[in-house]
Amino acid sequence: MENLKNIIFEVVKKLYGVEVPVEFAPVPAEIEGDYSCNVAMRLARAAGKAPHEVASEIIAELPADYSYSVAGPGFINIAVSGKALYGQLADAWNETYGYNQSGAGKVAVSEFPSTNMAKPYSVGHLRPGTQGWAAKRILEANGWKVITDNHLGDAGTPFGIWATGFKRAGLDIDKVTIYDLGELYIQMKADMKAEAAAGEHALADAAQDWLLKLESGDEEARTLSERFNKISLDHIHSVMKRMNLSTDYELGESFFVERGKALVKQYLEAGVFTQNDDGSVICPLDEFGIDVPMLMLKSNGAALYATTDLGCMDYRAKEWHPDKVIYAVGAEQKFYFEQLFALAKKIGLPQENMHLWFGTIDQISPEGKREKMSSRKGVVLLEALLDDAEKRVRENFAEAELTDEDVRRIATGAIKYSDFIADRKTGILYDPDKIFALTGQSGPFCQYACVRMRRILEKNAGFEAEFGDYDFAAEKAVLLKLLEFPALVASVADNLEAHKIAGYCFELAQEMNRYYENAPISTALDNVRAARLWVVARAMTVLERGLDLLGIEIPDKM
């Protein structure tokens, strides 16, 4: 069809002397034709003619390989035979169908899920993981090299808070879990806030003490710190493994503290940053239209987000030379990243920065209002979510006698897909029945379609025959859908719109289900059977590839 687009482009240029971009769109159901083109309407005014007349003039110049009609307000509709579509797919098909090399030679960094070490993995880190991973896979499908980095929230203070709370609660170091640590952390933060409000600082001092002890190499502090970090990291790794997520690096905030502070000092001396009377350091961003300066260092000289992120950007630029850096972080931090990216420009970092933001996970309050899920209001822990999902899968697929691995694949498939149903900017209403959906537009629906195709191919394994003069009429809808895939993958790269891939996977799965209704395979004539197996094999590959871009695995059976 690319060829035909070029022909239309040239015809328009020849007839009307203008260059108009030519795009094809699907034709609505119940209207004749497979592709529609709106150039005639775009041209009508310039040509001083009615759209229908323009359309007719263009059609007269087009090759006779397809049939054309003018419809509606002036669309040129192009009808293609099933056989021609088969020819197009056969020509385009190769080992990497759907992928492209537009990003060849370019390097991207995808930062996710950036979990906070102080608390257990919660649904709050679900979206960074799923979206960050999809970003990686989508860019790779477009030829990029992608480096993934888990920017762990491990900077200083949690240890002091943990150690103080741990001692106060008198817990056993050998039995303490991430959930105990999370409780300690939340309780301590609340107590410290109350303490500060009362004008006291005993707990804060104790926490600070522990940090100093750790820095001076105190034995107990070091043992506790190592133990806490191991508990937290083991937990994060265990959850990520269940979600089938991993990153190349785990360079946490603490890794960048000194580097960041040194850079702040350097830019302060260079006059890029300025120091307030209280000792805090800021970076003015007025020239970028941002009237809130970015705070680079606290008044007590301590690092904060901006400090470590500055160090991190510098590190990545020098070590990895990325063309693009993607931060998979929620919408709440949009303003922060606007500032950070302005800062990056100000200090002359060359890479393109992208805040891959997404909406909040909401829940319905007891009063019936929709609101963001938060620790205060009872956050859902990811391990509990996964356990719940697996339990539902086991109950619903009881007869299938699934392996543990397949149960995990289906459960995470459901959870991940639910993240991609809507545009990432749209918030998600947390509803277990929706997140664990096994029917309708869902991960398991798509996985099921894959497994079904795989079985059909297995049962017909080894069968071969010439296609003869088979017309591929029953396959038209499927072939049209398969031909959309490469352009879709390419179109989604810039804005990382994973939901479009998810929508496509659903449509393809649905198209296959419709297809089986009236196109028997095993019992068909040899040439028809062979042709249909050819189509099914390609549909399966495309669906697997689409789901893979979303990080969704295919179970062996279900």
Add this chain to the structure above:
RNA sequence: GUGCCCGUAGCUCAGUUGGAUAGAGCGUUAGCUUGCGGAGCUAAAGGUCGUACGUUCGAAUCGUAUCGGGCAUACCA
């Protein structure tokens, strides 16, 4: 106050960058049925695209105003 995001079917959401009669899923109703894997498929009902102007052949989409909701707005991470 200012900035950003959003408002589409009972609910949750799409809507291919301005195109045809605004579409899915869930839910509701009615069909199909021992199938190469029916967790599916077919169909029906359900809409003043928050509201009002404007731009043009044409607006859910662009502009202005307005109402409603969410988030952010330097020493929390």
